[in-house]
Amino acid sequence: MTYLYNDSVNFVKELVEGYAAAHREKILQVEGGVIRRYKAKPGQVVLVIGGGSGHYPAFGGFVGQGLAHGAAIGNVFASPSAQQICNVTRAVEAGGGVLFCYGNYAGDVLNFNQAQEHLRAEGLKVRSVVVTDDIASAPINEQHKRRGIAGTLPVFKAAAVAADLGKTLDEVFHIAQQANQQVRTLGVAFSGCTLPGANQPLFEVADGKMEVGMGIHGESGLQQMATPTADKLAEILVSRLLSETPSTIASPDGARIGVILNSLGAVKQEELFVVYRKVSHLLSERGLIIVEPVVGEFITSFDMAGVSLTIFWMNETLQQSWIAAADAPGFHRGHVAQPDGDQMGVTQSIKKRQITIGSVDSQSAAAVVLAALEAALDEIDAQKDELGRLDAVAGDGDHGIGMYRGLTAAVAAAKEVLAANAGVGTLLTSAGDAWSDQAGGASGVLWGVILRSLGQAFGDEMRPNAATVVAGVATAVREVQHLGKAQLGDKTLVDVLHPFSEALANGVSRCLSIPDAWTAATKIANEAAQATQNLVPNIGRARPHAEKSIGTPDPGAVSMALIIYSVDQVVRERCS
Numbered sequence: 372m373t374y375l376y377n378d379s380v381n382f383v384k385e386l387v388e389g390y391a392a393a394h395r396e397k398i399l400q401v402e403g404g405v406i407r408r409y410k411a412k413p414g415q416v417v418l419v420i421g422g423g424s425g426h427y428p429a430f431g432g433f434v435g436q437g438l439a440h441g442a443a444i445g446n447v448f449a450s451p452s453a454q455q456i457c458n459v460t461r462a463v464e465a466g467g468g469v470l471f472c473y474g475n476y477a478g479d480v481l482n483f484n485q486a487q488e489h490l491r492a493e494g495l496k497v498r499s500v501v502v503t504d505d506i507a508s509a510p511i512n513e514q515h516k517r518r519g520i521a522g523t524l525p526v527f528k529a530a531a532v533a534a535d536l537g538k539t540l541d542e543v544f545h546i547a548q549q550a551n552q553q554v555r556t557l558g559v560a561f562s563g564c565t566l567p568g569a570n571q572p573l574f575e576v577a578d579g580k581m582e583v584g585m586g587i588h589g590e591s592g593l594q595q596m597a598t599p600t601a602d603k604l605a606e607i608l609v610s611r612l613l614s615e616t617p618s619t620i621a622s623p624d625g626a627r628i629g630v631i632l633n634s635l636g637a638v639k640q641e642e643l644f645v646v647y648r649k650v651s652h653l654l655s656e657r658g659l660i661i662v663e664p665v666v667g668e669f670i671t672s673f674d675m676a677g678v679s680l681t682i683f684w685m686n687e688t689l690q691q692s693w694i695a696a697a698d699a700p701g702f703h704r705g706h707v708a709q710p711d712g713d714q715m716g717v718t719q720s721i722k723k724r725q726i727t728i729g730s731v732d733s734q735s736a737a738a739v740v741l742a743a744l745e746a747a748l749d750e751i752d753a754q755k756d757e758l759g760r761l762d763a764v765a766g767d768g769d770h771g772i773g774m775y776r777g778l779t780a781a782v783a784a785a786k787e788v789l790a791a792n793a794g795v796g797t798l799l800t801s802a803g804d805a806w807s808d809q810a811g812g813a814s815g816v817l818w819g820v821i822l823r824s825l826g827q828a829f830g831d832e833m834r835p836n837a838a839t840v841v842a843g844v845a846t847a848v849r850e851v852q853h854l855g856k857a858q859l860g861d862k863t864l865v866d867v868l869h870p871f872s873e874a875l876a877n878g879v880s881r882c883l884s885i886p887d888a889w890t891a892a893t894k895i896a897n898e899a900a901q902a903t904q905n906l907v908p909n910i911g912r913a914r915p916h917a918e919k920s921i922g923t924p925d926p927g928a929v930s931m932a933l934i935i936y937s938v939d940q941v942v943r944e945r946c947s
Contacts, residue, residue, distance in 0.1 A: 372565040372572075372674065379568030380776065383424045383446050390431060394700040397435045399715050401462045403455030405431045406441040409710035411465040416534040416543045417441070419460050420472050420527055422479060423448045423811070425564075426587055429523060429670040430473075432701020436710060438531045439472075439699075446776065447566055448588040448767045449812035450478035454804070456486035460495070462715070468496035468540030472530055472547055474519025475501045476588075477910065478812035481854060485816060496540055500547040502526050504556040504681065506615050507584025507593050520587050521633045521670045522554035524702070525683040525693060532692040550689055553619070555612050558679030559604065560585045560592060560635065564672045566768065569759075573768040583607075587635070587672045588767035591919070601642070605649035608680040613657065617684050624658035629683035629693045632666045637676035640667060650680065663694050669702070729794020732834035736795040739945045741785045744802060746937040748778040754933055758926045765908065765920035770814065774930050777810030777818055794831025799823065814927055817855055817864065821847040837879045837888065844872045855910075862906040862920065864927040871896040871935060886943045893932075893939040900924055900932035 376382050391400035398405045404421065411417050421443030422430045430442045441463040443451035450473075460469055471487060473479045480501065487497045503514050504522025529550035533543040560582045563572030566589070573589030576582055581599070582592025599607065613623070620626050632647045634640070647666050654661055662685065670679075685693060696705030729737060751758070755771030762770035784805035785798050793801070799822045807819025828843030829835045835843075848868050857863040874895040878888030903925040 373567040376567045382567045403458035404443040405434050406463050414467045415465050416467045416540050417463045418470050418531045418534050421451045425673050426670050428701020433699050435699025436707045437697030445811040448769045449773055450482050452808040452811045453482045453485035454808040457489055470530055470543050471499040475503045481813055481816045498544045502551055504554045506555050506557050520556050521631050521679045521681045522556045524669050525554055526550040529692040532695045553617055553684040555615050556679050556681040557608055557611050559583050560675055560677030562676040564589050564675035573763045601645045602649045605646050609653045612682045620684055627660045627662050627685045630661050630664040631681035633669045633679045635675040635677035636671040637674050638678050726791045726793050727797045727831045728792050729831040733794030733831045736834050737789050737798040741789055743938045743941040744782050744785055746941050747934040748782050750933050750937040751775050751778055761926040764923045770926040773810050773812050777806040777815050780805040780809035796826045796830040799826030817851050820850045824850050837885050841876045841879050848872045857910050861910045862903050862908040862925045864931040866903050867896050867899045867928045867931040870899045886946050889939050889942050893935050896932045896935045900928040903928045
């Protein structure tokens with residue numbers, strides 16, 4: 372468990388402040404993450420990485436000479452927001468283009484893709500490589516669905532070295548892609564991890580048992596077996612990884628590999644060395660040449676007791692990147708010459724939103740929306756522990772706290788713009804931006820899309836009528852499906868939002884008032900949320916644990932229904 376914290380809501384903010392203060396000679400804190408202390412050379416490519424907190428030294432610990440130029444740091448087990456990613460990127464870009472590199476998780480993909488679109492619209496050249504090294508999370512013929520875990524390190528390093536050598540963005544992209552194709556990882560766990568402020572782990576492992584193939588966000592393993600000896604564990608990990616030797620390797624004899632034996636948090640260095648002793652023997656016995664192996668903590672999961680083994684199959688280019696010197700707070704190798712660039716400044720500023728003054732009718736509607744957001748916040752606050760419990764069945768258990776963070780930010784932003792006489796469209800857009808920025812993760816970006824879709828439909832001039840509300844909700848459904856790629860039946864919030872939208876439109880077409888139509892559609896939403904317990908997840912973090920989720924409703928669907936219900940109470944009171 373986490374012993375030292377002040378307020379779990381502020382945990383990440385305070386840890387980043389302390390981390391930056393402890394390593395001020397190497398990094399600087401900026402809005403959204405951390406960057407190298409020294410500027411990149413003018414005209415060169417820069418590498419921006421990122422992910423949730425709770426994995427130190429990933430991801431902020433991999434910023435420094437010879438590694439990433441910047442990292443966007445999300446909340447605990449939640450991806451950074453698109454705004455965070457954009458802020459970090461703007462702080463480090465040097466004119467040669469930007470490579471995004473991150474692990475394959477739904478929230479990271481959504482937010483990095485959104486950031487990429489924003490930055491390209493500003494004129495920046497941006498490409499992305501998504502790391503997919505976890506062999507347990509999908510078969511080899513579906514490698515694009517695999518999670519990114521400890522194999523992120525050699526991919527990051529390959530990209531960073533190429534960028535600092537002055538290679539073009541396309542060249543850096545292809546080298547990072549090649550590194551990702553050549554890396555394989557498998558992990559095991561002997562206990563779950565506990566989030567700051569929680570009083571129990573996200574999952575538990577029976578005494579004498581070991582989970583195989585767990586994720587780094589508190590997800591349990593994909594199979595369970597008796598805890599082996601250290602030597603037997605080494606044999607299991609090595610044999611499974613070698614069974615997936617890349618097709619580019621004709622024979623193991625003489626093949627060069629990088630090796631990472633990684634602690635997930637609670638397994639100590641001494642234990643790792645006992646395991647690595649056997650790993651080294653087994654790999655050498657197969658004719659493989661191990662090049663500068665690393666043993667320690669590289670991507671953790673708070674206090675999870677577990678280990679992972681990574682094998683990185685190298686050609687000459689990848690070997691040179693692997694052995695190259697690096698000097699980041701979380702990874703050091705060799706001697707790095709003193710940078711000859713200028714030190715970064717800390718004059719980053721956040722753009723303030725221009726407030727559009729709304730009409731009297733639109734301001735009146737904005738006050739109703741604020742009341743609805745406040746009611747939703749109260750409901751989610753009351754249910755956040757239960758939402759976390761639902762999420763922990765097949766995910767990482769942070770859905771409740773993520774929704775609470777997002778709604779808290781949305782309410783604060785809505786109050787601020789309403790005090791400045793904003794209309795309902797501006798209020799919803801501001802609330803959506805704040806939600807996605809502060810919550811991060813998949814749910815954060817999707818709820819940001821929902822509120823912005825409603826805001827664009829409502830505008831700042833007219834009082835929204837029934838047709839406007841129906842159109843705004845329908846647009847939100849389309850935008851969520853376009854961005855998140857979820858369809859009906861995939862066990863996501865779409866399984867509530869879509870039937871709710873149809874029911875609302877049906878009620879209005881029958882000339883029901885907005886309160887009556889919303890109430891009728893709320894019943895449909897509640898039924899749809901409960902019906903997700905019979906579905907199998909086809910997308911998102913729960914997908915590798917699909918069978919475990921049967922019998923439990925989707926937490927995103929449940930929170931969607933709770934918010935729809937909260938809005939119904941306000942609409943009936945304020946709009947009758």
